[in-house]
Amino acid sequence: MSSSPLNLTLTLSLLLTFLSPLLTDAHRCSQGFITEMNKINVTQNCRRKALSLGVQFGWNFDQKSRQLDIAFGSRLDTETGWLAWGVNPQGLRMVGTRALIGIRQHNGSLEWDKYNITDDTKRGCRLLPSDDIGLDVRNFSFVYWEGIDYYVVLATIFLPHEYNYSRTNVVWQVGEAVAGRTPLVHSKSLNHFDAAETIDLVSEKVISYSAHNQRRLRTTHGILNIVGWGTLLPVGVIFARYFKKFPMEWEWWFRFHVMCQTAGYILGTIGWIIGIWLGNASKYYCFRTHRILGVLVFTFTTVQMFALRLKPRWSDEYRAYWNMYHHALGYAMLTLISINMFEGIKIMEPNHAWKWAYIGVLGALGVVAISFEIYTWIKFIFVKAPAKTIRESGSIDKNEPRLDGLT
Ligand code: HEM
Ligand code: HEM
Ligand code: HEM
CATH class of the missing domain: 1.20.120.1770 (Four Helix Bundle (Hemerythrin (Met), subunit A))
Structure with a gap:
């Protein structure tokens, strides 16, 4: 009988080894994504969240001018789809995020807009575009990179002083359904909830990622x-x-x-x-x-x-x-x-x-x-x-x- 705790430990370690690929989160961007980013001169930083929706996020940040150039991409496997990237001055969460969202419509056309995500959104109210999200956003677009089959949000943001660039809360999301310019609720599995992290925009260090x-x-x-x-x-x-x-x-x-x-x-x-x-x-x-x-x-x-x-x-x-x-x-x-x-x-x-x-x-x-x-x-x-x-x-x-x- 004395061997049963040992057997159990061995079995658990074997299972953990078997499941270990699920525990790692490779965060180097794919070579294809880096090549595409180089073409638009976003060359400084790039992170991939392999386990959270497979998104890739590249950026340049200039501390002096506080200019942040972003390229945020993901595959959209369904007929319609949306891709959101945002920053949240209030915390590491969805509510309070100022988001840039790209939408792919039924006919394949691409649209993009700015959105304030509030408590009402979480309660199920329609998420409508907003002219003022408290960010100076320029050169905003939503494009398709055919070579790697990625949809990408591109933008230049001048980060206001209320955002601490060494502790910026970045929030992202990928959804399927849309109604016009309104993205509809995303899936509610864990990989859609593990979609926020606090990063240092200069050193690329992750300060906090709950998952x-x-x-x-x-x-x-x-x-x-x-x-x-x-x-x-x-x-x-x-x-x-x-x-x-x-x-x-x-x-x-x-x-x-x-x-x-x-x-x-x-x-x-x-x-x-x-x-x-x-x-x-x-x-x-x-x-x-x-x-x-x-x-x-x-x-x-x-x-x-x-x-x-x-x-x-x-x-x-x-x-x-x-x-x-x-x-x-x-x-x-x-x-x-x-x-x-x-x-x-x-x-x-x-x-x-x-x-x-x-x-x-x-x-x-x-x-x-x-x-x-x-x-x-x-x-x-x-x-x-x-x-x-x-x-x-x-x-x-x-x-x-x-x-x-x-x-
Ligand atoms: C979570 C714990 C337990 C579950 C889910 C459970 C479930 C069951 C079930 C479904 C049966 C019926 C099997 C059949 O179709 O004949 C059964 C039978 C029995 N269980 Fe449990 N059991 C539990 C714990 C215990 C414990 C702790 C004891 C005793 C200390 C116990 C004593 C018995 C006995 C004596 C029978 C046979 C009853 C009969 O005469 O038909 N069970 N148990
Ligand atoms: C399109 C409208 C949206 C609706 C209706 C919606 C709804 C929800 C709901 C109800 C939850 C919480 C589920 C629960 O408590 O059980 C949630 C969580 C979450 N959503 Fe959304 N969401 C929307 C858009 C977005 C967007 C655009 C983003 C990213 C920019 C986002 C990021 C998140 C994150 C990261 C969570 C995890 C929990 C948290 O951080 O608050 N969502 N969403
Ligand atoms: C009968 C078996 C199970 C019981 C009794 C159980 C019980 C629970 C309970 C009570 C919670 C807390 C939920 C909350 O407060 O929101 C929880 C969370 C969770 N369960 Fe289970 N669970 C079971 C099986 C599983 C299985 C098989 C999986 C996955 C393979 C799983 C995955 C999770 C995860 C990921 C959470 C945490 C979610 C979070 O981060 O908030 N559970 N479970």
């Missing part, structure tokens, strides 16, 4: 939840369902059920605490459904774990009712857990590694459960069921030692 600190924790949260709630709990249920008495009797079923449920609960709870921490650290957005389902999962599995101390014996009158409740809550939890897994996976889109990893786990558990189920039915129909009832045989009580120390 940096959180990427490892998000991965750990996902892995612990998939292993704890998503794998160990169902495996434990399989032991209780098929090894208790029928179709197979194995005296260790109870110990295995309790072991799997306890280990799953501990790992899942650590994952859950990390989730709550991550949710609280994301000040400006929230994944409400995932949070509510996550809290329900934790609460009711905790209730389920009360079985460690409160499970009645087979000889107790109300044991049959306890069974009903424990079975019903147990299966309800397994359902809720798999729904919430997909909610969590949706947050991480378009990264499909999570989806396939979890579908793999579900598929494997499904094959095992269906095989046992078929075996149970075959045995039930063709072989005589045990003559004595479980209660009469007394063997179940023997296999279920008291865990509360009362006997």
Whole structure:
């Protein structure tokens, strides 16, 4: 038994290694983008956010005149689309951003305008162009660089003194739907929310990019939840369902059920605490459904774990009712857990590694459960069921030692 924590650590490190490409964020611009920028004399700095929408941002900044020349580009894969770049004097967030937005219309024509993004935008009011966004913007245009299939916002901005150029909050976004000159709401997955960073325009140093600190924790949260709630709990249920008495009797079923449920609960709870921490650290957005389902999962599995101390014996009158409740809550939890897994996976889109990893786990558990189920039915129909009832045989009580120390 002493090797199981070691095995677990090894498995987790293997998984982290497997998922490590998801943890790195290459920020060198592509050679194609740099070549195109050189043609328009934007040569000083360039950053690529590989994991946040694959955008590339190049700029020149002159401290004396405070002139900032920008080239901000991304692919637009849908028929219509928009690309936004802005600065926010109020903080590292969407609301308060003064944005330059380029729009590609149905007919392929390109339009561009300036926008003030306010609380109303977040609440769903139409985002309309604004003449005054508090910035002196010149040579603003939105172009298509055919050679690299990039749409690019180009502009020269004279940065007002209220903006600290060594700590500038840069915010960006890519969206699909538009209505005339109004860009419509963007997707609400994490890579669309990790779209702001504080940078030093002179040294190109990133002062703050919230996702940096959180990427490892998000991965750990996902892995612990998939292993704890998503794998160990169902495996434990399989032991209780098929090894208790029928179709197979194995005296260790109870110990295995309790072991799997306890280990799953501990790992899942650590994952859950990390989730709550991550949710609280994301000040400006929230994944409400995932949070509510996550809290329900934790609460009711905790209730389920009360079985460690409160499970009645087979000889107790109300044991049959306890069974009903424990079975019903147990299966309800397994359902809720798999729904919430997909909610969590949706947050991480378009990264499909999570989806396939979890579908793999579900598929494997499904094959095992269906095989046992078929075996149970075959045995039930063709072989005589045990003559004595479980209660009469007394063997179940023997296999279920008291865990509360009362006997
Ligand atoms: C077109 C109209 C837009 C709408 C309706 C919209 C709506 C939203 C909403 C509702 C959220 C928060 C989701 C939540 O709390 O669950 C959000 C987050 C975000 N949006 Fe937008 N958005 C729009 C345009 C933009 C633009 C143009 C930018 C970039 C310049 C942008 C950048 C962001 C960022 C970085 C976040 C992450 C949270 C934050 O920083 O506040 N959005 N958006
Ligand atoms: C049943 C399993 C799961 C439970 C109980 C759970 C629970 C939670 C909870 C309670 C939060 C806090 C939400 C908030 O306050 O906004 C959270 C956040 C999060 N979950 Fe899960 N989760 C589960 C599975 C997953 C999976 C499988 C993934 C991805 C592969 C995932 C990805 C995330 C991410 C990325 C966040 C943080 C979002 C942010 O930065 O604000 N979760 N989770
Ligand atoms: C989150 C934790 C747990 C979950 C999700 C869970 C779930 C389940 C489920 C779904 C079954 C029914 C299997 C079937 O179809 O026959 C079951 C059976 C059982 N569980 Fe748990 N369980 C948990 C924890 C525990 C703990 C901690 C104990 C004991 C200390 C326990 C004791 C039992 C017993 C004795 C049975 C067999 C009941 C019977 O006689 O049919 N469970 N569990």
